[in-house]
Amino acid sequence: MKDVRIGLIGTGGMGKAHATAFKNVPLVFGNEPARPVLEIVADLDAAAVEKWAGEFGFNRWTTDWREVVADPQVDIVDITTPNHLHAEMAIAAAEAGKHIYCEKPLALTAVSAAAIVEAVEKAGVITIVGFNYFKNPAQALAKQLIEEGELGEITLFRGIFDQDFLADPHIPFSWRLDRKLAGTGALGDLGSHTIGLAHFLLGDIVEVCGLMSTVIKERAVPLGGSGYAAKAGEDAPMRAVENEDITECLVRFANGAIGTIGTSRVGMGRKLGLDYEIQGTKGSLYYTQERMNELKLYRHTDPEREKGYKTIYTGPEHGDYGVFFGLAGIGLGYNDQKIIEAHDLITAVALNQPAYPDVRFAYGVDKVIDAIELSARERRWVAVSEFD
Template sequence: MPSEINVGLVGYKFMGKAHSNAYMTVDKFFDCTARPVMKAVCGRDQSAVSEFAERWGWQGYETSWEKLVARDDIDLVDIGTPGSTHAEIAIAAAKAGKHVFCEKPLAMNMAECRAMIDAVRSAGVKNMVNFNYRRVPAVALAKQMIDNDAIGEIRHARFTYLQDWLVDPMFPMNWRMRKESAGSGAHGDLGAHAIDLAHYLVGDLASVVGQKKTFITERPAEGTSSGLTATAGEGTEEVTVDDSSMWLAKFESGAFGSFEATRLAPGRKNFNRFEINGSKGTLVWCFEDMNWLEFYTTEDTESARGFRRILATESSHPYVGNWWPPGHILGYEHGFVHAVYDLLEDIAHDRPCVPDFRDGAKCVAVLEAVDKSIETNAWANVERVN
């Protein structure tokens, strides 16, 4: 059982910061069987990545992911780069005998997903996809309540992920708006999170029918960009991904689902919300109020029925006992810390990671099925992933 796990991170911008913070923090609050050692971070810009390494506590840096993956002193490769790079890096890391932690969506298409799954299975390495919202205590509590039959048989599930950072047509281009680097727009970027929450809380999706649209088809060319901020360069560029997607679904259980993702909803900053209706109750959660879970049950007396708000900050709630006293709320970064903790423990104890590459592929299968339904103007079945 290792006492240390040497980490190499590929990518140093938005996700690079979130992942770095998790590695810096996790063994300060959690009793880790194996602590992470932040060996090296990788980026193409030597000046920028070296500055990042010093600022965020990495021992060194590389400007070639191939060199990072080949290093003998790296046990775990963490991939926080655009989706178009995931498959190549993950497959190389697996072949080099490294465990792999990858951002979502897992890959650009199902062919890449299958190749990634084959690579990690052949190598026998641990693999996890960073669907960080599973690790929010209120969401993990919802999972426990569903498993304990608190709302009965699930009949309806609604998943909505709304942002507004692209409402301004003068917001410049970046990689998230190019099909060749991102694969899709709001559909894959935001919808992937909604799909994974649906899989986690409700179950597998069987068939879908949907629509997507690009409302702003041209934007100022990219100058510089980082995360969800950017400055314009010269000229304009065509947007080649969707701004919004909306679709219906049938779960294998028989439940109905609806999904919406957009980056053009004024006033919605990170409105990642679900409402799940069962035969005897309802659960509601929204990331913009992430510490609260709403619960309604028909088992209350008629005169006392109504939604109750559960503040998921007690030590009895998932993960929370390692943080602050009750009522001292958690934030966005904590989901990443929880994911890293679970990943390190899974590696240390040689147990399966959840969600793994198969779960990531199941998400991509749904994204592709929605695209197929749009092409055929009909319901499409979701590919099963073995």
């Protein structure tokens, strides 16, 4: 057994999810081929990060992320900070020879993502980007069914990612609404997952025609805090929202399929509405993240009297489900996807092999995001290759 030592940057929502995942990797997957060690964590507030480091069992803490990157004890730099910091941190990590775990979207623009890819490939370090939703065993099954031709030739992909965490106009301003800190709005935050899932399942999107809308044009400036739970005072000043609440987009895939991708952060009633339908010449698949342990399959070859979608409950036959439970239908949760993702990275680093999805994959997603934004701005179809 080998130790792979983690240097985490950021202790917000995703910092907690990553630290929890690393702690659980040996409990779920065992100690081979390596065991993650929570070596050092960085965030801005000394008292808060010291307390957090103690609670999660990190050996050391700091308020300077550069110490994490330069630390000879660290094997993997794990970046869970707001989007605008990913590029600087990832490039510094690659230049220091560290392997990288980075949250999505990889960067604010495809140009910036390309700079990360260049630094990573020059350094020869191993990377994984947090497109955790396709670590769900249900997606491993979906991919298998598609690759085995169960759906025939794929004709249509309709994917959405809607949440309503910003539907209430009284929810205050946060970094997610600041163009310089977040990049696009719903598209980069949520839609990046749908684009990633579409690329994982069907291959690349090559052409897009997008439309964007900002529904709530200004929000109150909060008293403090950056996360989902931030609050603003009664007479707080208002600040203009700088990116979109909703994106809708027509897409064309390299394999000839067409489709739509839609995303909203003000989608009333949708809590984790990452849904898709994939139609082919022989059958279809339907999935919603709100029922993440189920995949619906329609086979047109079924006898006439039995035709209809059937529900497959995920089980040990599918992806990494079997390391959690020996029986189907018990069900995994969001954090289990992160445990699988963290385990994939630890394994790749221990065995010195590529991890998936890496920064080059994430660069492909960022190119689609830029193409959609340009298309919406200029009201025209845009080829993703414009961002190569």
